Amino acid sequence: MCCGKARRGRRFHSDGVLDGQAKKRRTVTADKVKVWFDAEGDFLEVRFTDHVGYMKETDNEAVMERLDERGRVIGFSIMQVSRLAKQKPLVANLLPTVS
Numbered sequence: 001m002c003c004g005k006a007r008r009g010r011r012f013h014s015d016g017v018l019d020g021q022a023k024k025r026r027t028v029t030a031d032k033v034k035v036w037f038d039a040e041g042d043f044l045e046v047r048f049t050d051h052v053g054y055m056k057e058t059d060n061e062a063v064m065e066r067l068d069e070r071g072r073v074i075g076f077s078i079m080q081v082s083r084l085a086k087q088k089p090l091v092a093n094l095l096p097t098v099s
Contacts, residue, residue: 042082047075060092 034047045066053066053074062084066075073094084090 037081042080043077044081045075045077049074058092058094060090062090063092063094065092065094 034050036045037043047066049068051068051074053068055064055077056067058065058076062079064077064079065073066077068074076092076094078084078090
């Protein structure tokens with residue numbers, strides 16, 4: 001793409017990636033999310049869909065990701081929410097399983 005125009009013979013797909021360009025990962029955003037907070041259990045869960053999934057550890061011990069049967073992230077949970085540092089953000093990589 002040059003100056004806002006696609007070069008001759010190249011087309012954009014609906015995901016905005018030019019034909020022939022390698023895609024590393026496709027990101028899907030949810031129309032709505034569901035958030036649960038259990039104060040007694042000190043647990044927060046965010047779901048992007050109601051599909052069945054399983055929990056998997058992340059690189060942060062406080063965060064678990066919820067994956068569907070194809071390995072796509074459909075939510076996450078944070079344990080011991082009250083212990084999070086107030087001045088620092090919680091960081092965890094949520095990556096789909098590559099098959």
